[in-house]
Each structure stands twice: as C-alpha cells, then as structure tokens.
Amino acid sequence: MTRKFEGDRLLVATHNKGKLSEISDIIAPFGVSVVGAAEMDLPEPDETEDTFVGNARIKAHAAAQATGLPALSDDSGITIDALDGAPGVYTADWAETGNGRDFMMAMARANDEINDKGPDAPRTAQFRCTLVIAWPDGHDEVFEGVMPGSLTWPIRGADGFGYDPMFIPEGLDLTCAQMSKDEKNRISHRGRAVTQFIQGCFGG
Numbered sequence: 001m002t003r004k005f006e007g008d009r010l011l012v013a014t015h016n017k018g019k020l021s022e023i024s025d026i027i028a029p030f031g032v033s034v035v036g037a038a039e040m041d042l043p044e045p046d047e048t049e050d051t052f053v054g055n056a057r058i059k060a061h062a063a064a065q066a067t068g069l070p071a072l073s074d075d076s077g078i079t080i081d082a083l084d085g086a087p088g089v090y091t092a093d094w095a096e097t098g099n100g101r102d103f104m105m106a107m108a109r110a111n112d113e114i115n116d117k118g119p120d121a122p123r124t125a126q127f128r129c130t131l132v133i134a135w136p137d138g139h140d141e142v143f144e145g146v147m148p149g150s151l152t153w154p155i156r157g158a159d160g161f162g163y164d165p166m167f168i169p170e171g172l173d174l175t176c177a178q179m180s181k182d183e184k185n186r187i188s189h190r191g192r193a194v195t196q197f198i199q200g201c202f203g204g
C-alpha cells in the first residue's frame, strides 16, 4: 500500500530550475504548491550511487531529514543505445566544465561518440526519470518514467533544458526544445513518473 501525501505544500529536493518548473506544472491542478530546494537553502548532497534510484534516495532522504517535511527528489538522465546506456547516471557530469554546466558541450559529446561508432550506429536513446518521495521517519516510495526517442544533429529549438534540443520523442518530428512545456509533460519521462506519483500518493 503506497503511503499517501497529506498536506498542501510539497518540498521538491532539486536545484534544477527545469525539473522544478515541469514538476510544479504537473502537480498544480492537484492543489499542492511546490517549494524548491534553493528556496529552503538546502545543500546539494553528493550523488555517490551508480543508479538513478540510489541517487534519488540520497537527495530525498537528505531533504526530509534537513527539513522535517516529506521531500520529493528527481534523478534523471539519458541512456544512449549506441553507447551501451551512457551517460546514464552521469548525464549531468558530461556538462560539467569546472565553471558551471555547458549542455552544448555535453550534446556535442553525445553526437561525437555516436558518430565514432560508425555510420550504422543506432541513434536511439531514452530519457529516464526516477522520483523518490521520502518522509522524515525514513519511509520512501519510488516512481519511474521512460520516454523513448532518438538523437538528432544539429540541435533544434530554444525551449526546455539540458539535452532537450537534440532529443526527438518516438513518433514525433519535433525536438523536446521545440515543444511547449505542456506538450513535453504529456509524454515525457518526468511527466509519466509524476503521474504515477500522483496516482500513488494522492489517489484513493
């Protein structure tokens, strides 16, 4: 039995503005206001696990312990078939410059590494999202969502965040950076995981 979320304010344990904005938009119709980790001055814990769920658990439990509130975290990334699932949990690391994150550089690396595999290398990939809600007593619940698609080059579109400008969801022609937030949320890994969270923790 999934534990229910009681309350009207949800702490989302992320400093990523793109994630926070997408999660807030999906949750808004349920009458819950969302507060982010930056607003609460929460530190960013080190993500020392090698799975999405492991790192999502670290972030959710750290925030629940620090605030005494139930906390929802998101660990997500992209898995590229031609690269045996890389960058996976290291998706954000590919953008690290030592002086902030550069997603243009990260996307160029993904494209170069696929090209290095030869002309027949598949360009298929998946965006993956694991959400964990943790309560201060140590209980947690896990929800997962996947969006299959392919990686295009050159990149297209100015909306979204991260690797959105190179990712075309399966069955569509637009990249995620060429869609409205609503269109992306309806089909995305995060949209699917948040919908499951709502069904599990708010459903009857």
Ligand code: IMP
Pocket: 016, 047, 074, 075, 076, 077, 078, 089, 091, 092, 127, 160, 161, 162, 163, 164, 176, 188, 190
């Ligand atoms: P982490 O969950 O903080 O380890 O970082 C996940 C990284 O995956 C983000 O920094 C983004 O680069 C990428 N990512 C996750 N979800 C999306 C998305 O919806 N669009 C584009 N990039 C994403």
